[in-house]
Amino acid sequence: xxxxxxxxxxxxxxxxxxxxxxxxxxxxxxxxxxxxxxxxxxxxxxxxxxxxxxxxxxxxxxxxxxxxxxxxxxxxxxxxxxxxxxxxxxxxxxxxxxxxxxxxxxxxxxxxxxxxxxxxxxxxxxxxxxxxxxxxxxxxxxxxxxxxxxxxxxxxxxxxxxxxxxxxxxxxxxxxxxxxxxxxxxxxxxxxxxxxxxxxxxxxxxxxxxxxxxxxxxxxxxxxxxxxxxxxxxxxxxxxxxxxxxxxxxxxxxxxxxxxxxxxxxxxxxxxxxxxxxxxxxxxxxxxxxxxxxxxxxxxxxxxxxxxxxxxxxxxxxxxxxxxxxxxxxxxxxxxxxxxxxxxxxxxxxxxxxxxxxxxxxxxxxxxxxxxxxxxxxxxxxxxxxxxxxxxxxxxxxxxxxxxxxxxxxxxxxxxxxxxxxxxxxxxxxxxxxxxxxxxxxxxxxxx
Amino acid sequence: xxxxxxxxxxxxxxxxxxxxxxxxxxxxxxxxxxxxxxxxxxxxxxxxxxxxxxxxxxxxxxxxxxxxxxxxxxxxxxxxxxxxxxxxxxxxxxxxxxxxxxxxxxxxxxxxxxxxxxxxxxxxxxxxxxxxxxxxxxxxxxxxxxxxxxxxxxxxxxxxxxxxxxxxxxxxxxxxxxxxxxxxxxxxxxxxxxxxxxxxxxxxxxxxxxxxxxxxxxxxxxxxxxxxxxxxxxxxxxxxxxxxxxxxxxxxxxxxxxxxxxxxxxxxxxxxxxxxxxxxxxxxxxxxxxxxxxxxxxxxxxxxxxxxxxxxxxxxxxxxxxxxxxxxxxxxxxxxxxxxxxxxxxxxxxxxxxxxxxxxxxxxxxxxxxxxxxxxxxxxxxxxxxxxxxxxxxxxxxxxxxxxxxxxxxxxxxxxxxxxxxxxxxxxxxxxxxxxxxxxxxxxxxxxxxxxx
Numbered sequence: 001x002x003x004x005x006x007x008x009x010x011x012x013x014x015x016x017x018x019x020x021x022x023x024x025x026x027x028x029x030x031x032x033x034x035x036x037x038x039x040x041x042x043x044x045x046x047x048x049x050x051x052x053x054x055x056x057x058x059x060x061x062x063x064x065x066x067x068x069x070x071x072x073x074x075x076x077x078x079x080x081x082x083x084x085x086x087x088x089x090x091x092x093x094x095x096x097x098x099x100x101x102x103x104x105x106x107x108x109x110x111x112x113x114x115x116x117x118x119x120x121x122x123x124x125x126x127x128x129x130x131x132x133x134x135x136x137x138x139x140x141x142x143x144x145x146x147x148x149x150x151x152x153x154x155x156x157x158x159x160x161x162x163x164x165x166x167x168x169x170x171x172x173x174x175x176x177x178x179x180x181x182x183x184x185x186x187x188x189x190x191x192x193x194x195x196x197x198x199x200x201x202x203x204x205x206x207x208x209x210x211x212x213x214x215x216x217x218x219x220x221x222x223x224x225x226x227x228x229x230x231x232x233x234x235x236x237x238x239x240x241x242x243x244x245x246x247x248x249x250x251x252x253x254x255x256x257x258x259x260x261x262x263x264x265x266x267x268x269x270x271x272x273x274x275x276x277x278x279x280x281x282x283x284x285x286x287x288x289x290x291x292x293x294x295x296x297x298x299x300x301x302x303x304x305x306x307x308x309x310x311x312x313x314x315x316x317x318x319x320x321x322x323x324x325x326x327x328x329x330x331x332x333x334x335x336x337x338x339x340x341x342x343x344x345x346x347x348x349x350x351x352x353x354x355x356x357x358x359x360x361x362x363x364x365x366x367x368x369x370x371x372x373x374x375x376x377x378x379x380x381x382x383x384x385x386x387x388x389x390x391x392x393x394x395x396x397x398x399x400x401x402x403x404x405x406x407x408x409x410x411x412x413x414x415x416x417x418x419x420x421x422x423x424x425x426x427x428x429x430x431x432x433x434x435x436x437x438x439x440x441x442x443x444x445x446x447x448x
Numbered sequence: 449x450x451x452x453x454x455x456x457x458x459x460x461x462x463x464x465x466x467x468x469x470x471x472x473x474x475x476x477x478x479x480x481x482x483x484x485x486x487x488x489x490x491x492x493x494x495x496x497x498x499x500x501x502x503x504x505x506x507x508x509x510x511x512x513x514x515x516x517x518x519x520x521x522x523x524x525x526x527x528x529x530x531x532x533x534x535x536x537x538x539x540x541x542x543x544x545x546x547x548x549x550x551x552x553x554x555x556x557x558x559x560x561x562x563x564x565x566x567x568x569x570x571x572x573x574x575x576x577x578x579x580x581x582x583x584x585x586x587x588x589x590x591x592x593x594x595x596x597x598x599x600x601x602x603x604x605x606x607x608x609x610x611x612x613x614x615x616x617x618x619x620x621x622x623x624x625x626x627x628x629x630x631x632x633x634x635x636x637x638x639x640x641x642x643x644x645x646x647x648x649x650x651x652x653x654x655x656x657x658x659x660x661x662x663x664x665x666x667x668x669x670x671x672x673x674x675x676x677x678x679x680x681x682x683x684x685x686x687x688x689x690x691x692x693x694x695x696x697x698x699x700x701x702x703x704x705x706x707x708x709x710x711x712x713x714x715x716x717x718x719x720x721x722x723x724x725x726x727x728x729x730x731x732x733x734x735x736x737x738x739x740x741x742x743x744x745x746x747x748x749x750x751x752x753x754x755x756x757x758x759x760x761x762x763x764x765x766x767x768x769x770x771x772x773x774x775x776x777x778x779x780x781x782x783x784x785x786x787x788x789x790x791x792x793x794x795x796x797x798x799x800x801x802x803x804x805x806x807x808x809x810x811x812x813x814x815x816x817x818x819x820x821x822x823x824x825x826x827x828x829x830x831x832x833x834x835x836x837x838x839x840x841x842x843x844x845x846x847x848x849x850x851x852x853x854x855x856x857x858x859x860x861x862x863x864x865x866x867x868x869x870x871x872x873x874x875x876x877x878x879x880x881x882x883x884x885x886x887x888x889x890x891x892x893x894x895x896x897x898x899x900x901x
Contacts, residue, residue, distance in 0.1 A: 375555060
């Protein structure tokens with residue numbers, strides 16, 4: 001991320017679950033989309049409640065597109081895209097945008113890199129100019145590259161080296177895959193961050209920052225035709241490139257549980273489970289999202305209630321599904337109190353996960369999960385930022401932004417039997433990687 | 449820049465407080481209602497004055513807040529949260545510097561349930577002893593977990609403890625491992641009776657509301673509730689730190705040094721708050737701020753460098769926050785101090801002020817997009833006794849900020865480079881000698897069960 005620390009694990013929590021009666025989402029009939037001659041797609045949702053616009057540019061490039069030796073390069077680009085072009089010096093992008101009232105950020109996941117701008121409507125043309133300029137004319141100043149390497153390294157120290165959750169997740173992710181590039185940490189392995197070459201950068205940029213590999217979404221105080229006209233002026237002249245080579249790697253079936261144990265300076269031990277799960281566009285997606293919600297979403301969720309409230313074995317709990325282009329992982333993470341033995345806690349977690357696979361979920365649990373999903377959908381739709389994000393997620397990961405509005409009905413239709421079926425398939429101990437972080441007694445002695 | 453299009457004048461920022469109702473109930477509850485039917489959601493924001501100001505031990509108010517929804521009225525802890533989440537709702541208790549808050553959001557169809565849950569939590573909490581013990585134990589462990597993995601977050605608590613000392617703003621609002629351990633169930637009951645009551649309560653509802661039903665339910669459920677046992681005490685103005693003091697918090701395996709540099713700033717009533725926002729945007733607020741330019745953009749020393757003011761009833765802190773590789777600790781600290789010195793001596797230019805003005809104006813409307821945003825904004829106005837003009841006239845105030853006004857803010861609100869409290873979390877064996885250069889040094893271990901030596 002350009003400014004805000006990466007989520008943990010590094011895979012972004014994309015494609016947040018939508019829900020009930022979104023057919024009536026106000027203003028959806030005004031959404032328009034077009035494809036420029038160079039293959040770049042634009043989607044515009046005009047909303048006029050505040051005089052501002054949110055822009056999301058989805059670039060189909062993530063750590064999935066890397067190889068050993070250049071891990072972290074997609075994320076490094078996320079930083080370099082703010083660092084000057086043939087027309088503008090490093091820093092001008094931010095200075096010009098701020099001087100017109102705009103702010104920006106970006107994030108990188110295993111699958112995509114997403115650039116975000118939030119600005120007053122008067123800055124619309126400047127934003128198109130700035131976005132087109134960095135796609136067409138990005139500069140690679142060696143001094144700037146070196147400086148930005150240090151910034152990224154500092155980000156890595158913050159999110160991984162000095163963060164036990166991040167450190168363990170990186171190890172678990174690396175162990176969970178043997179063939180697929182999803183094993184690479186999005187932030188990059190330390191030695192790779194130090195050693196990318198200018199040639200690596202130029203090749204990656206030419207391949208993945210082609211206009212035909214990007215989707216631009218705007219929501220807010222803008223007319224679709226106005227945005228399309230500016231896109232034709234600024235973005236359409238950027239030449240199309242050959243489509244990037246498809247990622248052909250397929251992870252072979254996992255046959256037995258894998259286990260990673262790390263010892264770190266810590267007071268509280270950690271456990272992480274990473275199960276092999278389907279891709280974002282899989283038909284089981286709504287059932288799997290609801291399963292995860294039933295397990296860990298809120299204080300009434302299964303695992304929270306059992307492990308935190310009743311048995312007091314765990315002090316914090318979380319989970320997420322990496323919804324990617326390819327089959328990825330469902331994560332569950334647990335923070336234990338000081339002095340707890342992970343080996344003594346794990347059987348309680350496993351028993352409950354086995355129970356949900358064997359006996360399924362109650363009607364009340366399913367209702368709760370569907371309602372939580374419904375409210376989170378409406379909360380997102382209440383802002384121009386949420387609208388731009390959701391449209392982009394559905395366009396990029398589900399093939400068509402219109403599917404956003406079908407999702408609520410799909411979630412509503414999920415039955416308890418389908419949730420149980422997906423629990424049986426996904427929560428299989430043979431197909432998981434377990435990470436354990438133990439406080440290192442030797443490190444403690446050194447401290448004393 | 450040579451472009452074909454005309455740069456528009458800074459626009460935006462012209463936000464107006466929406467039509468709303470304000471009623472004070474006979475028992476002292478202030479009720480605010482903001483209708484906004486765009487999406488089928490309703491939000492509430494309930495604030496009780498005092499919060500940690502009434503703590504006999506740091507963390508007491510925060511435990512009370514955390515227990516309000518752990519069993520209330522006819523529901524035990526699980527039944528309560530099940531009712532909230534079963535409806536897809538949210539119900540969050542928050543401990544601020546000088547208030548306890550509950551915020552939440554529900555589907556509009558569940559308004560009656562929302563009112564019932566909110567009033568039960570506030571007026572009929574059960575405070576069961578088992579729930580108290582469980583929450584207290586868990587909060588202690590969560591502090592340890594935060595110290596393990598989030599130095600950039602916990603550093604502010606060390607900073608405020610060092611800066612404010614025995615002033616209420618120096619106490620950790622969430623408590624420390626040691627202070628939480630000393631709190632008893634009796635303390636919780638005593639706090640609730642003394643510091644939570646109708647005369648301290650502000651209730652704001654916003655969204656797709658049934659207003660007639662809302663008023664009826666509020667009158668029925670809150671109308672005859674008691675007042676707090678004692679009245680909220682005013683907060684004394686803290687005294688600015690003189691000279692330099694350094695706290696080094698030892699985290700032996702830390703890859704970076706995390707630092708916090710601060711002093712007492714200004715309070716919520718500060719008349720030049722628009723100018724303050726502009727100057728701080730330039731100094732440490734936006735991406736191209738002086739601080740981020742030096743520590744990130746030009747030198748690559750850090751992923752992030754920011755500064756800001758916490759403005760509360762009395763003056764809160766001004767603080768610079770950043771981090772860097774252990775071996776660059778001195779370089780980053782020196783640059784931070786030099787940047788502050790540059791602001792103090794050279795000030796800002798008209799061009800800088802214009803840019804910050806456009807930036808703040810352009811981003812301002814994004815703070816007021818949803819009904820929940822307005823609930824939060826109106827609570828703030830009511831809590832601090834600010835009129836709607838605080839928001840309505842903000843854009844005009846920003847436009848009126850001149851160089852001399854900015855100069856005054858720099859002189860008055862930003863600390864002198866000689867007068868600072870500096871907190872470092874890092875590998876003491878490697879940075880102790882460096883830390884000593886910046887002022888009188890105190891040391892403690894990160895694992896020590898408190899936020900001050």
